[in-house]
Each structure stands twice: as structure tokens, then as C-alpha cells.
Amino acid sequence: MKLLIADDHGLFRLGLKAAIEQKIEGSEVLECEDAKGALEFMEREKDLKLALLDINIPGNEGLSFIYTALERYPNIKICVISGNEDPAIISAVMEKGASGFIPKSSANEVIFSAVQIILAGSQYFPMDLLNKATVKTEKSLSRLTPRQLDVLKSMAEGQANKQIADNLNISVGTVKTHITAIFEELTVTNRTQAINAARDKGLIL
Amino acid sequence: MKLLIADDHGLFRLGLKAAIEQKIEGSEVLECEDAKGALEFMEREKDLKLALLDINIPGNEGLSFIYTALERYPNIKICVISGNEDPAIISAVMEKGASGFIPKSSANEVIFSAVQIILAGSQYFPMDLLNKATVKTEKSLSRLTPRQLDVLKSMAEGQANKQIADNLNISVGTVKTHITAIFEELTVTNRTQAINAARDKGLIL
DNA sequence: ATTCAAATACAACTTAAGTCATATATGGTA
DNA sequence: TACCATATATGACTTAAGTTGTATTTGAAT
Numbered sequence: 001m002k003l004l005i006a007d008d009h010g011l012f013r014l015g016l017k018a019a020i021e022q023k024i025e026g027s028e029v030l031e032c033e034d035a036k037g038a039l040e041f042m043e044r045e046k047d048l049k050l051a052l053l054d055i056n057i058p059g060n061e062g063l064s065f066i067y068t069a070l071e072r073y074p075n076i077k078i079c080v081i082s083g084n085e086d087p088a089i090i091s092a093v094m095e096k097g098a099s100g101f102i103p104k105s106s107a108n109e110v111i112f113s114a115v116q117i118i119l120a121g122s123q124y125f126p127m128d129l130l131n132k133a134t135v136k137t138e139k140s141l142s143r144l145t146p147r148q149l150d151v152l153k154s155m156a157e158g159q160a161n162k163q164i165a166d167n168l169n170i171s172v173g174t175v176k177t178h179i180t181a182i183f184e185e186l187t188v189t190n191r192t193q194a195i196n197a198a199r200d201k202g203l204i205l
Numbered sequence: 206m207k208l209l210i211a212d213d214h215g216l217f218r219l220g221l222k223a224a225i226e227q228k229i230e231g232s233e234v235l236e237c238e239d240a241k242g243a244l245e246f247m248e249r250e251k252d253l254k255l256a257l258l259d260i261n262i263p264g265n266e267g268l269s270f271i272y273t274a275l276e277r278y279p280n281i282k283i284c285v286i287s288g289n290e291d292p293a294i295i296s297a298v299m300e301k302g303a304s305g306f307i308p309k310s311s312a313n314e315v316i317f318s319a320v321q322i323i324l325a326g327s328q329y330f331p332m333d334l335l336n337k338a339t340v341k342t343e344k345s346l347s348r349l350t351p352r353q354l355d356v357l358k359s360m361a362e363g364q365a366n367k368q369i370a371d372n373l374n375i376s377v378g379t380v381k382t383h384i385t386a387i388f389e390e391l392t393v394t395n396r397t398q399a400i401n402a403a404r405d406k407g408l409i410l
Numbered sequence: 411a412t413t414c415a416a417a418t419a420c421a422a423c424t425t426a427a428g429t430c431a432t433a434t435a436t437g438g439t440a
Numbered sequence: 441t442a443c444c445a446t447a448t449a450t451g452a453c454t455t456a457a458g459t460t461g462t463a464t465t466t467g468a469a470t
Binding site: 008009010011012013014015016018019033046083104105106107112131155156157158160188189191192193195196 | 206213214215216217218219220221223224238288309310311312313316360361362363365393394395396397399400
């Protein structure tokens, strides 16, 4: 029963590895610290059952990594471990096909149990955190068009509308329209709020 | 030899606690998960030698916590453990009087050794990361006035200048002046860049 | 006591941000 | 095909952001 932990914090890996190997007999825990290493392990270790991924690990392009990994190695389950507990992100992780989402701040028992549940073929998502989202807003997971995402990312870097327009080869007016649309989608009223909301929802890093 | 770990990630605490208690004989490691808990332990456990703090723990108002803790309990050493490795933050932690700064992504051996060095009465700061700062800019640690910080925090929440002015009971014009001064201090040209720079430097959460 | 630098405050002015009406291309659907 | 929703694009217009000159206060240095 091989597992993989991908996290850039050595002591977190140490704690989780020790706990899993002790609690789950016959388990072997591999470690890596970035997305590149995770893919290498997945390629090499054919009998890998489960990969526990910190979505903030270096070299990881966000949630799309889950999709990529599952597509290439469909028999390896993916479970995200994250310090971010935003319901929108949890929903997104769920949508991408992961088997679970474990907040790092969970009690240790919860973490072990969640791993066991997933190894047993089921799933684990913290529904208490998730429900907050569905109650609060019907579509907490905002969907932005590709162009809107381009603009949003540039905006988050602190670029002025003129710069964004030049880089994307569109007019300043068009940039502004996209920004207004982004505001509506995220239900905010200025670019600072938009960037904060987008960060919360995991739309941008 | 009592130590305290303040971190909201249970498994990180587990790994660090186990490692320290194993490597450092006669050590006893206490755990808490927020700033409030840390202060309670410091008050109660009079023979506490060292507190390892994650500066992002809940209820922590940033770096000022170090100063507060050292003032109240001057015989308890403070060492910051953080996922953020920004040189400016390291410098700031140093300035506040902490005995060390340990990046969470350090090799486990580095972390243990650093703890032992500090327990032995010395200090540990990752100079390789720190030097990058002094080479890059002479005053990487920007100093803002209290009023500028008030404005900056409000700004980072996405408030408009009018809102900020009302909340601080000053005119919109004054708010704008403070913002221009902040821009100059952080060497940026708009509020988005200012907020990004301030986050990088640990001026705001 | 006075000088000076720094912090705080205000307002007129310029520039950029944000809104709105409008237009075209694209892709799915009756 | 014709229809409709959506993504994209533009420019005129309004509002907010950012700049600059100026004034008052405070504390430290002379």
C-alpha cells in the first residue's frame, strides 16, 4: 500500500508519514516536495494508491494539476491537503475529480481517518466548510471567461489598464469592460476587492 | 527544558514535537494553535524556555506579537517559524528581538539544529535568504507611519478612499496624501502594487 | 528659544478607473 | 436557416484615484 506526500514542508511530511505508517499497517509513504517530483513518483511507482498533494507546492500551476495527474494516472487517487479552507476551492477540488480535501488545520485524527476512508475507496470532503458556501451564495465558484482571467491576472500584478491593454493588444476601453464584468461576477465594486475575492476563491495564486 | 509550538497545523506540530523530544533529551514540548493560546502558556508555564511561533497563526496581529510577548515574558525566547521566506520579514523578525527565524521549507536537520542553537543561548537566521535583501535594496524594510498603516490596511481590504476617510475621520484629500506617501515609500505607482508590496514585506497579513 | 525634519491635514487639479450603450463574431438550438 | 445567448471589442461619459502645493503640529536637535 504505497502513498505519496507532496508538500514543501519537511516536518509536516515527517508528522504525516510517521502517523500514517504507524496507524495503517502495511503502508509505505513516499515523499516529495514539488509538483515535478510528484509526477516523477507517479510515473515510476506503478502501484501507488494515493497521492496527498499540497496545492501550494512549488511548480504547481494550481488546481489544473489534479486534472493532469488524474488523466495520466487514473488509478492513483488524489487528495488535496491545504492550509486554505475556502469553500470555493474545496468545491473546485471536488469538481476536478479529487478523492478528498483535507484542511491542514484539521485534528490529526480527522486527517488519518480521511486518508483511511479514501484508501478504502470512498471520499472525504469537509462538508461543514463546504455548506457555508452553498448557503452564502448559490454560485460561490465564479466562472470567468478566458479573457477575463487574462485581465484579472494582469490586474492582480498591479498593472494599469493601459499596460494590460497593450500586453493583450486590445483597447483600454475593452479592458475596462472586462473589469466591470469581473466585478459583477465576483460581486465587488473595485479592483482591490476583486483581487481579494479572486485570491479567496483560488482563481489566482 | 520546556518548549512551546504555536501553529495551527496539527501534523506540523506533531512532526516537530516528536523530532525535538527525540533529539533533545529532557525536552518537553507543549502545543497550541493560536496566539491567544500561546500567551496563556507563556503566562502559566513559568519555566518555558523557547516559543516557536508561526506568525500566521489565527488571532496574531502580525509581527507586533513578538514585541508584546518579549515585553511581558522577557525570559522566554521567541523563534518564528514561517512558510513565508521574504527577506524583509526575516529582517523585521530580527528587529523585533526574536532569537531566530526558521523557514518551514528548511531541511529537518536545519530545523532541529536551529532549535538547539537557540536553546544554547545563540540565534539562528538564514543569512543566505537575508543577504538577498541587503543586496537588492538598501532599505527593503519600509517604515510607514502609524497613520499610513491605518490607511494601508483599509486600502488592502478594498475600501474606497471615501470609506477610509469616514472611518478615520479625516478628509478624502488627506487619505490621498497618505496613499501617495505610501507609494513613494514602497516605490510603487498604484494601490494594487502597494498592497502586493506590503504583503511581501509583511506589513499587512 | 528657535530651528528643522517629519507627521498629519486639506483642497485644487490631472489622470486613471469604472459605467454604459452599442456592435460584431461565435456556437449552440429550435 | 433563423434565433439567441455569450464572449469579445470599442468609445463617450462619470466618478474615483493619484499629484501637487500649502499649512499646522509635534518632538528632537541646536
